[in-house]
Amino acid sequence: MSQLDELVVLGIDTSCDETAIGIVKGDRILSNVVFSQVKKHARYGGVVPEIASRQHLRMILMVYREALKEANVKQEDIDVVAVTYGPGLMGALLVGVNFAKSLACGLGKPFVGVNHLEGHIYANFLAFPELSPPFIVLLVSGGHTELLEFRGRKDVIILGRTRDDAAGEAFDKVARLLRLGYPGGPIIEKVASRGKPVYHFPRGLMDSDDFDFSFSGLKTSVLYFLKKNPDAAVEDVAASFQEAVVDSLIAKVKKAVLKRHIRKIVLAGGVAANSLLREKMHRLGEELKLEVYYPPLELCTDNGAMIARAGREIFLSEGPSSHELTAVPYLTF
Numbered sequence: 001m002s003q004l005d006e007l008v009v010l011g012i013d014t015s016c017d018e019t020a021i022g023i024v025k026g027d028r029i030l031s032n033v034v035f036s037q038v039k040k041h042a043r044y045g046g047v048v049p050e051i052a053s054r055q056h057l058r059m060i061l062m063v064y065r066e067a068l069k070e071a072n073v074k075q076e077d078i079d080v081v082a083v084t085y086g087p088g089l090m091g092a093l094l095v096g097v098n099f100a101k102s103l104a105c106g107l108g109k110p111f112v113g114v115n116h117l118e119g120h121i122y123a124n125f126l127a128f129p130e131l132s133p134p135f136i137v138l139l140v141s142g143g144h145t146e147l148l149e150f151r152g153r154k155d156v157i158i159l160g161r162t163r164d165d166a167a168g169e170a171f172d173k174v175a176r177l178l179r180l181g182y183p184g185g186p187i188i189e190k191v192a193s194r195g196k197p198v199y200h201f202p203r204g205l206m207d208s209d210d211f212d213f214s215f216s217g218l219k220t221s222v223l224y225f226l227k228k229n230p231d232a233a234v235e236d237v238a239a240s241f242q243e244a245v246v247d248s249l250i251a252k253v254k255k256a257v258l259k260r261h262i263r264k265i266v267l268a269g270g271v272a273a274n275s276l277l278r279e280k281m282h283r284l285g286e287e288l289k290l291e292v293y294y295p296p297l298e299l300c301t302d303n304g305a306m307i308a309r310a311g312r313e314i315f316l317s318e319g320p321s322s323h324e325l326t327a328v329p330y331l332t333f
Contacts, residue, residue: 007315008073009080010103011308012060014096015088015116016142017047019059022304023071023078024312027129030071032298032305035059042182046172053091060099067304078109080320082311085113086331087143093327101323110320112311115331116302117144118153120268122313123299123306131293134264136256138249140277141269142168142183147211147252148333149260153313156333159256160211167245168271170215174222174241178234188238189274195235197243199225206251213252218244246277250284257288267294270301 006026013020017040022032037055041047068075083100086093097113104111120139125131136159137148145166149157165173168185175184180191201221204214222241226232253265267281272294285292299306314321 007079007312008077009082009308009312009315010067010078011114011119011304011306011311012081012083012096012100013116013119013302013304013307014056014060014092015084015086016092016302017041017052017055018302019056019063020302020304020307021060021063021067022306022308023067023073024126024305024308027126027309029126029305030073031067032303033063033067033070034301034303035063038183045176045182047089049089049091052089053095056092056095060095064099064103075107078107080110080112080311080315081107082112082114082307082314084116084119084307085325086328087116088327088329090327090329093329097325097327105323110315111323112315113321113325114307114310114314115333116307117146117333119306119310121150121266122310123268123295123303124266124293126305126309127295127299128293131266134262135266135293136253136260136262136264137266137268138253138272139268140167140249140271142166142172142185144269145213145215145249147213147256149256149262150266153317158333159260160213160252162213162215163205164214164216165219167213167215167249168269170219170245171271173219177223177226178238180234180238185271185274188242189276191235192239192242192276195233195237195239197240198236199232199240201225201240201244203244203248203251206248211252211256213248215245215248242274242276246274246280249277250280253281254284254288257290263289264291265293267292268300273297273300
């Protein structure tokens, strides 16, 4: 096995509709291969679990071989095999977990299970090796919207979370209302860039004393607005909706920073790729003199490199996971 700071860790993520395998050595990404199933699911307006699972089965060996080739390493060089075991789609998760266990057994290497949400946070450590806790995390994706105080792997405080739809889920649903297609986040961002936020949609819970979020009312407001205003410019509606989501997120982060007296903000998850969210978070950082971190776009969406980086941390602090570990679709912190 390599020296601890030079461990070669292979990370696998099959939590949803992307077959992703990355190889990381220390904080350096050697490869990060992602096979996306977006085109397979777009016709249905969302991810179909059975199709996702079957696609993972078809593609995982090819993605594994491509990751080894891109990293220019042999499979014998791998020190640790890490894999997402939750949260996510049960069938999809099982493909990755079983592949990881088989690979670890075949190579005689340690196996580590990783919380997918934790993986998104550790994407920032790949981009910013100097990053250190404590910091406030805004974790926003298709299935999760959470505000966390991260003081270490075993010291994470959940400050708030969505009471209904996740932010990414709201993007998908509103994109459907606007007949823009799937996935909603990137499409709405692109369309919104051609419009103006001229309509006011509600910012759920923005003025409440807690740190929770709510996006269901916003989605419903867009629905009724479109019924009353069928000729409204799609670009302006998209821009107005996006502005409402981002305003809600920024308001809670600001409140958390001021109440918890922490000077660092970390963005994580697929919605962290949104340019308006990044721009407004940067402005908040300048306003309050905060350090703001967000990973490059390729590390915001699901990927294996972030799972490898989190897996390294888990292995060094806790050792290998038991091979009795199985998929946990509703895993949380």
